[in-house]
Amino acid sequence: MNILSIEQITKAFGGLVVLDGVNMEVEQGKLYQLIGPNGSGKTTLINVISGLLKPDSGSITFDNHDITQLTPLETFKTGLVRTFQIPQPFTNLTTLENLLTAGSDNSGESFRRAPLQQLWRNDEERIMKKSFELLGMINLLEQQEIQSQNLSGGQLKLLELGKAMMTDTKMILMDEPIAGVNPILAHNIFEMIQKIRDGQGITFLIIEHRLDIALQYADHVFAMDKGKIIAEGDSKEIIKHPKVIESYLGG
Ligand SMILES: Nc1ncnc2c1ncn2[C@@H]1O[C@H](COP(=O)(O)OP(=O)(O)OP(=O)(O)O)[C@@H](O)[C@H]1O
Ligand SMILES: [Mg+2]
CATH class of the missing domain: 3.40.50.300 (P-loop containing nucleotide triphosphate hydrolases)
Known part of the structure; x- marks a missing residue:
């Protein structure tokens, strides 16, 4: 296809x-x-x-x-x-934070949905889980806390x-x-x-x-x-x- x-x-x-x-x-x-x-x-x-x-x-x-x-x-x-x-990371954020920032559709960012805390928390958990999966996949688990300017x-x-x-x-x-x-x-x-x-x-x-x-x-x-x-x-x-x-x- x-x-x-x-x-x-x-x-x-x-x-x-x-x-x-x-x-x-x-x-x-x-x-x-x-x-x-x-x-x-x-x-x-x-x-x-x-x-x-x-x-x-x-x-x-x-x-x-x-x-x-x-x-x-x-x-x-x-x-x-x-x-x-040329890569364009947020240089003052860590590897993990850069991934979290790239995660989509966080309800906490939406004014209307932000009060529904459970929804927000589910999104956070999903994005966190995905970030760690990806860190493993791209071999950067050990660098998760390093600021990206030092990669x-x-x-x-x-x-x-x-x-x-x-x-x-x-x-x-x-x-x-x-x-x-x-x-x-x-x-x-x-x-x-x-x-x-x-x-x-x-x-x-x-x-x-x-x-x-x-x-x-x-x-x-x-x-x-x-x-x-x-x-x-x-x-x-x-x-x-x-x-x-x-x-x-x-x-
Ligand atoms: N915004 C722009 N304004 C004017 N000319 C441009 C612009 N962007 C690219 N060009 C011109 O278009 C042509 C193709 O550029 P392009 O960057 O797409 O090539 P490329 O195949 O990616 O080259 P490289 O392998 O060097 O990265 C070049 O002659 C370039 O100077
Ligand atoms: Mg090019």
Whole structure:
């Protein structure tokens, strides 16, 4: 079943066409990678999918919702979550507190429901339980009390992944989750992502530059150049694809 369909998406900044008729079909529960040289439009595509930017034309359907014109918050509420190229944690909060903050729909925040203390307490318990489950999953149980400004670059990437899963997430868009991370941890992160795919059925679309590490974990790869998908297929096909080789050498 397709969870995400992208049809003929275009986006220009001034005269610069950055997305030039992008089409993509994404099946539920798989790990997709989006590769391409610098400036090919990868981050812009994720910005458009997640609602941060509006496309000039084309349509995006996610889990049977037309999300083309939705705001980032509305998109998020459909279960489509993104992480950023540079992690954006609350640096003065601990790892655990960062997860708790990402937990959704706490009734205590709602003026009308706040007086119903039992409801509030159930939410707190649920969010706390989920946070600890996730801390285990992302291997940060030991760091739960550490302020996030004292986490390593790799641990911050893991925290981003954890935060993305605090809500009823169906799909996660990740922009360079292993950038600047040492190779061992980078492999760990991708192994973790595969486990999450298998365990929770979450679909991933991941931008990554370090093809030597990342490609082996992908179920399917999209290659982009100059705002277009120039090839797609499994990792082995993609690295041999003449257009892909040319796009990297040309850049
Ligand atoms: N807000 C913006 N205003 C103007 N130009 C932009 C804007 N955002 C991106 N661009 C331009 O669009 C092109 C594509 O940028 P984008 O960030 O999507 O590329 P990318 O594939 O993610 O590159 P990288 O691999 O370096 O992260 C670049 O030429 C960039 O300069
Ligand atoms: Mg980018």
